[in-house]
Amino acid sequence: MRLFVGILFVFLMFILVACGGEQTTSEQPTTLRLATTTSTQDSGLLDYLLPVFEEKYHVKVDVLAQGTGQAIETASRGDADVILVHARKAEEKFVADGHGSKRYDVMYNDFVIVGPKNDPDGIKGKSLDEAFTLFTNGQAPFLSRGDDSGTNKKELEIWQKLGIKPKGDWYLSVGKGMGDTLIMANEQQGYTLTDRATYSFMKDKLSNLDILVEGDKGLLNPYGIIAVNPEKHQGINHEDAQKLIDFILSDEGQQLIKDYKVNGQQLFFTYEK
Template identity: 45%
Template sequence: MRRTIPALVLAAVLLLVGCGSTAALTPSAAGPSAEKSLILATTTSTQDSGLLDELLPQFTRDSGWQVKTLAVGSGQAIELGRRGEADVLLVHSPAAEQAFVAEGTAGQRRLVMHNDFVLVGPGSDPAGIRGLDSVGAVAKIAAARALFVSRGDDSGTHAREKDLWKKAGITPEGSWYQATGQGMGATLRVASEKAGYTLSDRATYLAQRDTLALDVLSEGDPGLLNVYHVIEMTTKAGERVQPGGAQAFADWIVSPTVQQQVGEFGRATFGQPLFTPDAGKDEAGLGA
């Protein structure tokens, strides 16, 4: 049976493609090798950072599975899994993931890696947040009514941003608070063009830093840890789900060889790795 991509998701992915994403759109049942083709629903940060461009061709060589990628927000990726429209998820919204797995249609959820979130903004820093903790920083942005650009897309990044506003006791609203409804790379570009602040995962910021007029102004807060998990889907979510492909991908990405690659990714280009490999670690130590 041919698996189709819903119109709303297709529109979102086409928007991401227009903003530089290389997410593939072909349904998993297309082509002569459909039995070895799976759909990976993942956050835009793994796409925008370039990590998937490095890893996925190797996965195909190692396993024979072709991967069709849907790079959307973590909330959208989880919804694709819930509807049986993705075979495996790579996401970074722990609370939403835990609630989803508890529903009973997903298989294993395994720790893969982490990096962190950073608050970025113009070097002139009109709100004066440089060096503050994350909650204090968003409070000063709101007090100054300085432009804040939100993803507003139900992603893991958006969830963390909303948590910061909640901790600061602020409901962000007004002309100073703007949502793009787009992925991380596109949101960073909007913030740069408008000289605004935004919350970004460090990997996507570093991957695009040379094209942005944005500096890291608040970082290192323990509350800004950004943890990624891989979640295998099962046929309980839908008869078209391919659990064999899901397990093959999940086993592969947590394997020692690939975890080493994850830990080296970005070092040559940026002088630091963009992700820290975590497979097999105690999640409690990461707050995941």
């Protein structure tokens, strides 16, 4: 009899453990794949913003930080559920081609030109177009990201508008993200175009660089968020993608973006509703 009771007890414990295991599995968070520009990662914004969303909605966000062009290409293959990027023309084409459901304005910051403190090309205080023209003097290297990012697209757009084909020893296409490009510019005493947020976040590591050109209307840098179209690609977690969009556009999400500061400086700005 005791043997039977012992066997029954072990059996019941096995059932309880099994049921408990199933319950734990069912409570695991869902996974959302976010393809985004390196600036949202390198600036520290995502580390500030996403944990609030993850806890609130029980969703684990897997972040793939790339240049904007690469992020859009990743989503175009169905390898991301949602994108947060900054190249409006490319974003609108992504939607027009059927890969994205709808584009939403999220926030904006601006680009700035940083360079050596002694400013050998003499660009400080110049307009955007004047600064780019002066780079061709080649007194110091200009480091281009060269990675099809939103920043790289903006740079190439400026050269094209000016009718300049950048080439020569002074022009270095490095194929790196914004953080790595800034570090290289700091080491080589060169110039580069950067979003203000990443530069501000990394400023303590960039002792050789200063902001030399800012405030030009051509330097505005808007960000958009787009859910990948589940009718175009299979396996898309559209439900959680829309939850992230709704959260970021909500009063709570927009306030978090406005509240994010580094050394007391606001890095991203939201649109008035």
